[in-house]
Structure formats: structure tokens, C-alpha cells
Amino acid sequence: MQGITFPGDRRAVLKDFPDPEPGPGEVVVRMRASGMCGSDLHFYRGTASFGGGPDMIQGHEPCGEVHAVGAGVTPDMAAVGDRVMIHHYWACETCDHCRSGWPQMCDGGDVHTLCIDEPGGHAPYMVVPVRTLLPLPDGLSFKAGAAVGCGTGTAWGGLKRLGDLGGANLVVLGQGPVGLSGTMLASALGARVIGVDINDARLERAHGFGASHVVNSATADLTEVIQDLTGGRGADLVLETSGRANADALKILGKWGRACFIGLPGDVSFRTEDVFRNQWTLMTSWTLSSIEQGRCADFIASRELPVDDLFTRSWSLDQAAEAYAWFDRQTDGKGVFEW
Ligand SMILES: [Zn+2]
Ligand SMILES: [Zn+2]
Known part of the structure; x- marks a missing residue:
């Protein structure tokens, strides 16, 4: 498969990657929408003091369907075809912060963040631990679920x-x-x-x-x-x-x-x-907790809020260069890659 990478000089480049396989406790998500977030621009422009480097698949607003499950993932945890959002951080799972839905603040220090430490959603498939998944409410589109994952969730x-x-x-x-x-x-x-x-x-x-x-x-x-x-x-x-x-x-x-x-x-x-x-x-405020991500999605669904209207452009993966040149101008709305 191909995924979008940022060499760091205002270019968005497609590179080849192996199709991901789920390990124990993991799932592969088939991407249906992957949002463009304002913080992408720090990596795109090369102005961030941290980041995943030139070979990291970008995108930390993924949303899609479960495509494959690894060993130990039972049907009550995830099943092929489930519509899912992803909380885009994971860590030790046992400290107070992880247990309260804040893995980005983990005491253990080994925080995995999509597009910084782990391949993100700007590719057709992505592998994540099953515990990062949240159900996408029926009333929400995949791109709405993507927005809730970072921009709207923040x-x-x-x-x-x-x-x-x-x-x-x-x-x-x-x-x-x-x-x-x-x-x-x-x-x-x-x-x-x-x-x-x-x-x-x-x-x-x-x-x-x-x-x-x-x-x-x-x-x-x-x-x-x-x-x-x-x-x-x-x-x-x-x-x-x-x-x-x-x-x-x-x-x-x-x-x-x-x-x-x-x-x-x-x-x-x-x-x-x-x-x-x-x-x-x-x-x-640092993004939001996994618990609040679920509440935000439920609130938007129950009030039928027009979150889809935040998106003014939809792109395919092979339009990455054009899409980020557009987003870099910061004069329009939000963009999303859709499959
Ligand atoms: Zn922790
Ligand atoms: Zn973001």
C-alpha cells in the first residue's frame, strides 16, 4: 500500500509500505476517512521540534472499519466490519492517567502517538491496539468521526x-x-x-x-x-x-x-x-481523553450537529501534494482523505 509522508520541506510524498498485519491485541482498520489537522502543518513545514521523520505515515484523525483482528481480540472487543473511531494515543494502560482515558499523559513515558511514533491514517490500512477503538455512532459519517478524533475533539x-x-x-x-x-x-x-x-x-x-x-x-x-x-x-x-x-x-x-x-x-x-x-x-487543554472522545461523538450525533460541513474539500490519497498545498494556505475549511 501507499501512505503520505512529509519530508519536512512543504512536500507531501506518497511512499510504499507493506500492508499491515495485526499482532496480538491489535486490529487493522480499513480507512474510510482520514482528516487533515492543523497540527499536520508543523510537520509538513518542518517547523515542529518533534515528529515522526520522513518515513512516517501521516494522519492522526483516522476513522474507518475493522478489517482484521489479531490473536486475543474477542468479538466483544472488535469484529470485522465494526465502524470505529480511534483515540490516537496509547501507552502503559495501567497508570492512573491511562486508566482514566489520558494515555497521552502516561506516567510510564512510553507514549505512542499516531503519525509521530506510529504509522497514521493517511494510508488505506492502519494497525492499532484494539483498546484505542471507540464505536462510531450510527448517525455520524466517517469524516465526522475523523474530526472528533482530533480537531473537533480538541x-x-x-x-x-x-x-x-x-x-x-x-x-x-x-x-x-x-x-x-x-x-x-x-x-x-x-x-x-x-x-x-x-x-x-x-x-x-x-x-x-x-x-x-x-x-x-x-x-x-x-x-x-x-x-x-x-x-x-x-x-x-x-x-x-x-x-x-x-x-x-x-x-x-x-x-x-x-x-x-x-x-x-x-x-x-x-x-x-x-x-x-x-x-x-x-x-x-491537550486534545481530549478517550472517554470524552466518545461523549463528544454521542453529543454531536444526538444534536445532529453539522460537523460534516466543517469539511470544504475531500481528496484522494494520490492528491496529497495538492491537498496539503491548499491546506497550508489556511484560508478555507478542513480537508479529508476519503476512500
Ligand atoms: Zn500509563
Ligand atoms: Zn490534530
Whole structure:
């Protein structure tokens, strides 16, 4: 089979790999959708300080059907034909973090991450431990399951860390695929969402995903507009998804505000006295747990949220170069490879 690799100089190259076989406790998943995530761009551009190198199959938003099961995988664990999402990390399985669904935080230190340590989903087949599988709800498409695996799931994880959203004024900074997901999910969870971006086309889409108001921060005075929209209180909550508006997040945050920074990497600067006088809570959020991944999918399915509409382009594997050149411009929506 062939899979997409990144030599690290803004090229996406197909390379030959053997078809994977399932070992004990493993399954081979036949890929049906493999999402393009913003964090792919760090590896594509060669700007990440870590990564899987030039021979690693990329893609950490896989979704598909079980194709083959290894020794010890019983039918209650997985069966050929099951529609599955994948939590894209695995580790020791016995420490507190692994047992609570957070293998990316494993105490043992031997964390396996798709597309960094293990071959990812940008190929027709992928092998993973059976314990990484989650059922894909009937109402969700494969590409929706892919989005929940990282981009949309990361927005869900950030919102869960922010806490109670009901009735709050939430500003979502950045309306790319993660920010739009935040707008969509937070609106459904009861927040009044103000979407911010510097791209009018993205702001137009934010309305369709539930934003009550949108602001172009390149042309408007963001602080002034947020003050106006909140009766002078400032934002109750901020979800920063762009990685470029950390300073804006603190400028618009009201007293007792909570801000979550999920656009990585980036510096956040603050005077402790400002945090103190405003009683702010500042946090970040690392993707989401396997448990929350399942809950996010169930929530989207039960509310029939338009997660498929996050995707503006669908590609086949042999269009990898064109697909990533398009995604690298970061002016449109989300892309997905489909089979
Ligand atoms: Zn562990
Ligand atoms: Zn990702």
C-alpha cells in the first residue's frame, strides 16, 4: 500500500509500505476517512521540534472499519466490519492517567502517538491496539468521526476544561476548523458565542455554525466591540484556537473570566497582578481523553450537529501534494482523505 509522508520541506510524498498485519491485541482498520489537522502543518513545514521523520505515515484523525483482528481480540472487543473511531494515543494502560482515558499523559513515558511514533491514517490500512477503538455512532459519517478524533475533539476538550458554558458570553478566537468546532459545540451547549477571525469568509461560516456575533479583528477594535456586546463586562470565557491571539484573549477577558489556550505553540504573557485583580483562571487543554472522545461523538450525533460541513474539500490519497498545498494556505475549511 501507499501512505503520505512529509519530508519536512512543504512536500507531501506518497511512499510504499507493506500492508499491515495485526499482532496480538491489535486490529487493522480499513480507512474510510482520514482528516487533515492543523497540527499536520508543523510537520509538513518542518517547523515542529518533534515528529515522526520522513518515513512516517501521516494522519492522526483516522476513522474507518475493522478489517482484521489479531490473536486475543474477542468479538466483544472488535469484529470485522465494526465502524470505529480511534483515540490516537496509547501507552502503559495501567497508570492512573491511562486508566482514566489520558494515555497521552502516561506516567510510564512510553507514549505512542499516531503519525509521530506510529504509522497514521493517511494510508488505506492502519494497525492499532484494539483498546484505542471507540464505536462510531450510527448517525455520524466517517469524516465526522475523523474530526472528533482530533480537531473537533480538541475544541470539545477545551470547552470541557472551561467548565459551565450555559448562558455565558464565550469568545472563540480563530474560526478555522478547530475554532468553528468550538463555535458549533459551545452554541449547542448553551453559550452565547462571539466568533473572531481576520478572514471574512471564515466569519461568514461561523454564523452558520451558531455564532451570535462575529468580529473581524483586523478591521475592528476587538476590545471595544466585545465591551459593547457584553454590556461593558468583557468576555466571561475565551477559547483561543489560532495560536496568534493570546494577547487579545487577555485584553477582552472580563472579571472572573476563564480562558483556555488550545492554539499551540505560543507564548502567553501576563502580569500576575492583572490575573489577581481580575480573578482570572488561565488554562490550556491537550486534545481530549478517550472517554470524552466518545461523549463528544454521542453529543454531536444526538444534536445532529453539522460537523460534516466543517469539511470544504475531500481528496484522494494520490492528491496529497495538492491537498496539503491548499491546506497550508489556511484560508478555507478542513480537508479529508476519503476512500
Ligand atoms: Zn500509563
Ligand atoms: Zn490534530
